Amino acid sequence: MNITPINSVEYETFPTEIRRYLIDAGVTIIKNNSRSSVYHIKGPVHDYFLKVTSKDQMNCEAIMTNFLYNFGICPKVVHYVSNDTNDFFVTERLTGSDAASDEYLEQPGHLSEVFAESLLSLHRVQPVNCPITNGLEEMVIRAERKYREGGVEKGLLRYLGYSNIKVAYEDMISLFKNSTEDRVVIHGDYCLPNLILQDFKMTGYIDVGYGGIGDRHYDIFWGLWSLQFNLRSDDYSKQFVKAYGKHLIDQDRLRLCGLLSAFNGFRGQDYYEK
Structure with a gap:
């Protein structure tokens, strides 16, 4: 399991509202390729996934995840934000x-x-x-x-x-x-x-x-x-x-x-x- 230190230079480029979920959390890199990166963020009181893509790639994902969450079949959307280069999408972790x-x-x-x-x-x-x-x-x-x-x-x-x-x-x-x-x-x-x-x-x-x-x-x-x-x-x-x-x-x-x-x-x- 790849647990990445919280002071990683990469995280310093994340928006402030995303970095706050990383405080006192263990961060596991699930996927990291040219199209997207996925991190498991396990904190004292939260268990989240963070997905990072190029800018304007995840608007539809945030919308559809939120829609299907109302039927109890998608994770809860915690945060969706973009900066000049990337989209950042945080959801609760599903059991299993x-x-x-x-x-x-x-x-x-x-x-x-x-x-x-x-x-x-x-x-x-x-x-x-x-x-x-x-x-x-x-x-x-x-x-x-x-x-x-x-x-x-x-x-x-x-x-x-x-x-x-x-x-x-x-x-x-x-x-x-x-x-x-x-x-x-x-x-x-x-x-x-x-x-x-x-x-x-x-x-x-x-x-x-x-x-x-x-x-x-x-x-x-x-x-x-x-x-x-x-x-x-x-x-x-x-x-x-x-x-x-x-x-x-x-x-x-x-x-x-x-x-x-x-x-x-x-x-x-x-x-x-x-």
């Missing part, structure tokens, strides 16, 4: 550990069912007053622009069975023209690390910044992708589909959401395999 932890990966069959049931539970949240829309039309507009700019995530295209980018794009447009959206509240980044479990029971979701009102198949696609990525096997997709409800899943719309993801980069981020 993420679904990609070894204790859950060791029981992949059970995990795939809980993973699906937890997604279905989210999709049953009433979308009334949901403050953000992240639907198929919005995704297609972005995907068309990214295609013209030459953006495509080749790993996702291979996962979908495509070798020709132009054919994949044409299929995406055709599928969209013939689709009807099944609008629910989506997570937007539904993968095992973003589901928190305790003894295989869902305690909540994190990283909901790409969520909002959208098509359920977007989350289903990423859920299936996460299972094969984290478990290194496609053997559990049928259990996931059965637990979620096979009758709720349209294969054409599932493929559409996969293609949208490929052209939009991972979860709508400008990240593409070179």
